[in-house]
Amino acid sequence: xxxxxxxxxxxxxxxxxxxxxxxxxxxxxxxxxxxxxxxxxxxxxxxxxxxxxxxxxxxxxxxxxxxxxxxxxxxxxxxxxxxxxxxxxxxxxxxxxxxxxxxxxxxxxxxxxxxxxxxxxxxxxxxxxxxxxxxxxxxxxxxxxxxxxxxxxxxxxxxxxxxxxxxxxxxxxxxxxxxxxxxxxxxxxxxxxxxxxxxxxxxxxxxxxxxxxxxxxxxxxxxxxxxxxxxxxxxxxxxxxxxxxxxxxxxxxxxxxxxxxxxxxxxxxxxxxxxxxxxxxxxxxxxxxxxxxxxxxxxxxxxxxxxxxxxxxxxxxxxxxxxxxxxxxxxxxxxxxxxxxxxxxxxxxxxxxxxxxxxxxxxxxxxxxxxxxxxxxxxxxxxxxxxxxxxxxxxxxxxxxxxxxxxxxxxxxxxxxxxxxxxxxxxxxxxxxxxxxxxxxxxxxxxxxxxxxxxxxxxxxxxxx
Numbered sequence: 001x002x003x004x005x006x007x008x009x010x011x012x013x014x015x016x017x018x019x020x021x022x023x024x025x026x027x028x029x030x031x032x033x034x035x036x037x038x039x040x041x042x043x044x045x046x047x048x049x050x051x052x053x054x055x056x057x058x059x060x061x062x063x064x065x066x067x068x069x070x071x072x073x074x075x076x077x078x079x080x081x082x083x084x085x086x087x088x089x090x091x092x093x094x095x096x097x098x099x100x101x102x103x104x105x106x107x108x109x110x111x112x113x114x115x116x117x118x119x120x121x122x123x124x125x126x127x128x129x130x131x132x133x134x135x136x137x138x139x140x141x142x143x144x145x146x147x148x149x150x151x152x153x154x155x156x157x158x159x160x161x162x163x164x165x166x167x168x169x170x171x172x173x174x175x176x177x178x179x180x181x182x183x184x185x186x187x188x189x190x191x192x193x194x195x196x197x198x199x200x201x202x203x204x205x206x207x208x209x210x211x212x213x214x215x216x217x218x219x220x221x222x223x224x225x226x227x228x229x230x231x232x233x234x235x236x237x238x239x240x241x242x243x244x245x246x247x248x249x250x251x252x253x254x255x256x257x258x259x260x261x262x263x264x265x266x267x268x269x270x271x272x273x274x275x276x277x278x279x280x281x282x283x284x285x286x287x288x289x290x291x292x293x294x295x296x297x298x299x300x301x302x303x304x305x306x307x308x309x310x311x312x313x314x315x316x317x318x319x320x321x322x323x324x325x326x327x328x329x330x331x332x333x334x335x336x337x338x339x340x341x342x343x344x345x346x347x348x349x350x351x352x353x354x355x356x357x358x359x360x361x362x363x364x365x366x367x368x369x370x371x372x373x374x375x376x377x378x379x380x381x382x383x384x385x386x387x388x389x390x391x392x393x394x395x396x397x398x399x400x401x402x403x404x405x406x407x408x409x410x411x412x413x414x415x416x417x418x419x420x421x422x423x424x425x426x427x428x429x430x431x432x433x434x435x436x437x438x439x440x441x442x443x444x445x446x447x448x449x450x451x452x453x454x455x456x457x458x459x460x461x462x463x464x465x
Contacts, residue, residue: 040080051126070164088116093108132157133155181205185229185460200234221236224274226279235269262301268287280299290313294319307328340354372386384397410426420438
C-alpha cells in the first residue's frame with residue numbers, strides 16, 4: 001500500500017522579529033531565472049542545530065543530518081548556488097542563535113557573513129518531540145541584513161526527507177518566484193539484480209524511497225502519472241486464462257488505496273500510456289493484431305476513440321499530450337524512418353519536427369509547452385536532444401562512453417515539473433541508470449547508483465505539498 005507516500009508536512013508560518021526583505025527590481029526576485037545566464041549565488045549552509053535535551057541521542061542527531069544532507073543536495077542540484085566552505089565561517093554556528101544580533105542577544109552577526117562574501121545564509125534548528133520533527137528554518141539576504149524566509153515545518157519522524165524537500169522548494173520560491181521540483185516523484189520500470197522480471201516502481205526524484213507498486217512477475221513497462229500524481233498507468237504482460245497466453249494489457253494503479261484495474265486489454269499491444277491534462281482520459285497505442293496506432297480512452301476503459309490510422313500502415317506510437325492539451329507529440333515511421341511529429345488532439349494538422357538521424361523516439365514536452373525532448377539514434381547509439389518548438393533549434397544533451405570505449409545509449413527523456421531539468425536513462429556504466437541534466441545539457445548528475453536496470457522514467461507533474 002502507498003497510502004503514506006504523499007502524506008503532507010504541516011507548515012507553520014514563523015513570526016520572526018525581522019521585517020521582510022524589501023521588494024527588488026524584479027518584484028521580490030533575488031535570482032532572475034529568466035536571464036540568459038544565471039550567476040551562481042554564494043550561499044552559506046551551516047549544520048542544523050539540535051535543540052533536544054540530549055546531544056548523545058544518536059537517532060535524533062541522525063534525523064538532523066538527514067535534514068541537512070537532503071537540503072544541501074536539493075540546493076546544489078538547483079544550480080543556482082555555490083556553497084561557502086564551512087571552514088571559512090567566522091562564527092561557531094553551534095554557539096549562536098538562528099536569528100541575528102542585536103535582536104537576539106545570542107544571535108549571529110551579519111558582518112561575519114558579509115566579510116566572506118555571503119549572499120544568502122540559511123540558519124536552521126530542529127527538535128524531536130513525541131515522535132515528531134519540528135524544524136525551524138530561516139533564509140537571510142546578507143547584503144541587506146534582511147529575512148527572506150522564516151518557517152517552521154512539522155511532521156512524523158519518517159518525514160525528514162519530505163520536510164527538507166519542502167524547505168528547499170520554499171527557498172527557491174522565495175528567491176526566484178518559482179517553486180522547486182523537490183517534492184516530486186518519479187515512476188519507472190526496473191529489473192532488479194538477478195531477476196528476469198520487470199516491475200513498476202515509484203521513488204523520490206533523487207532516487208530515494210524506491211517502492212515497488214506492481215507484482216506481476218512478468219514484464220511491466222511504460223508507466224505514466226495521472227496529472228495529480230494520485231494514479232499510475234502502465235502496461236504488463238498479463239496471463240489470460242482462457243486464451244492461455246500473455247497479452248500486453250494496460251492497468252491503472254491508485255497509490256493511496258493500492259487498487260488496480262484494467263483499462264485496455266484488447267488483443268495485441270496496449271501500451272504507451274499518457275494522461276490528458278484533465279486526468280479524465282489517456283492516450284495509448286493499440287495494435288489489435290495490426291500496425292500500432294494511437295487511441296484515446298477514458299480512465300474507466302469504456303470510451304475508446306481512434307486518433308491515428310496509418311497512413312499506409314505506418315506505425316504511430318508513444319503519444320505525449322502537450323501541457324495545454326491542444327497537441328499530441330508522437331513517433332511515427334510514416335516518412336520511412338521513425339521521426340517526431342505533432343498533431344491536434346483529433347488527429348488533424350500533422351506536422352513533422354525531426355529530420356535528422358535514423359530513429360527518433362520518446363517525445364516529452366517541457367511544462368511550458370515550448371520544448372520537446374526526445375531520444376535520437378544516429379550511427380550506433382541513442383542520445384537525448386531538446387527541440388525548441390518556435391525556432392526549431394536542436395540541442396544535444398548527452399554524449400557518453402562506456403568503459404570499453406563504445407558510445408553509450410541515452411534514452412527515455414522526461415522533463416521535471418518545473419522545467420529546469422531533464423531526466424533520462426543511460427547504460428554508460430553497463431546497466432541503465434538514471435541521470436538528470438539542465439535542458440541545455442549542462443550540470444549532468446547521476447541519480448541512481450545500484451544494480452537495477454531502469455527504463456522509461458516519468459517525472460510527476462504535480463508540485464503540490
